[in-house]
Amino acid sequence: MNRPKRKKNEGPEVIQLPQKRYYRQRAHSNPHSDHTFDYPYHPDDMVWADLYPNIGDNKVEFLDIGCGYGGFLIELGKIYPDKFSLGMEIRVKVSDYVMDKIKALRGNNPGTYENVACIRTNAMKYLPNYFHKAQLSKMFFLYPDPHFKKAKHKWRIINPSLLTEYSYFLKSGGMIYTITDVEDLHEWMVKHLSQHPNFQRIPLEELMDDPLVEKLYETSEEGIKVTRNKGSNPYHPDDMVWADLYPNIGDNKVEFLDIGCGYGGFLIELGKIYPDKFSLGMEIRVKVSDYVMDKIKALRGNNAGAYENVACIRTNAMKYLPNYFHKAQLSKMFFLYPDPHFKKAKHKWRIINPSLLTEYSYFLKSGGMIYTITDVEDLHEWMVKHLSQHPNFQRIPLEELTDDPLVEKLYETSEEGIKVTRNKGSKFAAIFRRL
Numbered sequence: 001m002n003r004p005k006r007k008k009n010e011g012p013e014v015i016q017l018p019q020k021r022y023y024r025q026r027a028h029s030n031p032h033s034d035h036t037f038d039y040p041y042h043p044d045d046m047v048w049a050d051l052y053p054n055i056g057d058n059k060v061e062f063l064d065i066g067c068g069y070g071g072f073l074i075e076l077g078k079i080y081p082d083k084f085s086l087g088m089e090i091r092v093k094v095s096d097y098v099m100d101k102i103k104a105l106r107g108n109n110p111g112t113y114e115n116v117a118c119i120r121t122n123a124m125k126y127l128p129n130y131f132h133k134a135q136l137s138k139m140f141f142l143y144p145d146p147h148f149k150k151a152k153h154k155w156r157i158i159n160p161s162l163l164t165e166y167s168y169f170l171k172s173g174g175m176i177y178t179i180t181d182v183e184d185l186h187e188w189m190v191k192h193l194s195q196h197p198n199f200q201r202i203p204l205e206e207l208m209d210d211p212l213v214e215k216l217y218e219t220s221e222e223g224i225k226v227t228r229n230k231g232s233n234p235y236h237p238d239d240m241v242w243a244d245l246y247p248n249i250g251d252n253k254v255e256f257l258d259i260g261c262g263y264g265g266f267l268i269e270l271g272k273i274y275p276d277k278f279s280l281g282m283e284i285r286v287k288v289s290d291y292v293m294d295k296i297k298a299l300r301g302n303n304a305g306a307y308e309n310v311a312c313i314r315t316n317a318m319k320y321l322p323n324y325f326h327k328a329q330l331s332k333m334f335f336l337y338p339d340p341h342f343k344k345a346k347h348k349w350r351i352i353n354p355s356l357l358t359e360y361s362y363f364l365k366s367g368g369m370i371y372t373i374t375d376v377e378d379l380h381e382w383m384v385k386h387l388s389q390h391p392n393f394q395r396i397p398l399e400e401l402t403d404d405p406l407v408e409k410l411y412e413t414s415e416e417g418i419k420v421t422r423n424k425g426s427k428f429a430a431i432f433r434r435l
């Protein structure tokens, strides 16, 4: 047997825990594609002792579906040492990581961690191969893949037909725990679970004694990531303290959003044209967003009471809009001279793309507008194509917008627009309405 080398006179051998960087894999997996899985033909064929050396006649009762890197699963095993907990994870490398980690923990702490294990499988398909009716007492769905696009909602791991399946494997009185940082997905899960005849929501207040509730927030790697990002992004739109940015916002809401606002020339102009609306710039570069906020602060200092309706935050607008805005909150979104990402392989990074358009349309009110302008003709065509093809948007000819004071501002007020003029470049604008 190959044993790790151990120098003489050293203390007890410590098995290295696996390192996640060697197990990284794409964040999401397509649960409908043809993976090859080893799975038992029938639950009775499953040799559970291969996973849990001391399981004897006991049964797995806790199931963490899509357990990721296993942080919550391992915690679960500690909190309930007498129960057997299983993680199911579809990504090969990630499930390997979890099993390697559990093996290392078992090796370093003999007799412990023997009640947790992870298998690689597609939980949307193979639960009937593993479990008997009413075998489970708790199921966990922590930060499941959001599958934002409507066409992909069927891939969501909580859906009406799977709920019927889950209720078959759960004992009466058993529990489903869900958590997500995506509000829309949260509403989806609550809706489908609430509507299902076999489930009833338990208010969190009634679960003060349940040690698992608080663990949902912090123990899984995804939960930790969401919290870590909280430094700059709120966990939920209701957590955002808008008054820190706009001293007089009161009960008003941000309605205008300049995505990738750069040095803020257009944003500041927007605030002047619409003094009663609150406009936000989002910019991913730290120094650039700092510049914009410092500029706004200086303008406020020199013009008491003015410029209080504009602000800029540093964030990745491709990722974090759901952390800031409620459904149908925005009335205008601006994409001025977005980064072109010329190479075909990088087109997916373009800030206008089909799945993000669905997200933008979620945050826009009906009748809300998207303004685009670029000096890159190919990008213009790309944006027009995707916006025109999207069911929630309709192009408005520029001739119909002669009364809109913002149209001419697209060309000249932003730093990028001024640069393009200086370089005698062409400019292509296109404006769309949210249906």
Ligand SMILES: C[S@@+](CC[C@H](N)C(=O)[O-])C[C@H]1O[C@@H](n2cnc3c(N)ncnc32)[C@H](O)[C@@H]1O
Pocket: 259, 260, 261, 262, 263, 264, 282, 283, 284, 285, 288, 315, 316, 317, 318, 319, 335, 336, 337, 338, 339, 351, 414, 415, 416, 417
């Ligand atoms: C070419 S500049 C245009 C800036 C500005 N709109 C203008 O017209 O002057 C594109 C800007 O988008 C920002 N950006 C790119 N991706 C972003 C993202 N995912 N979230 C927020 N800002 C982003 C870049 O840092 C850059 O400042």
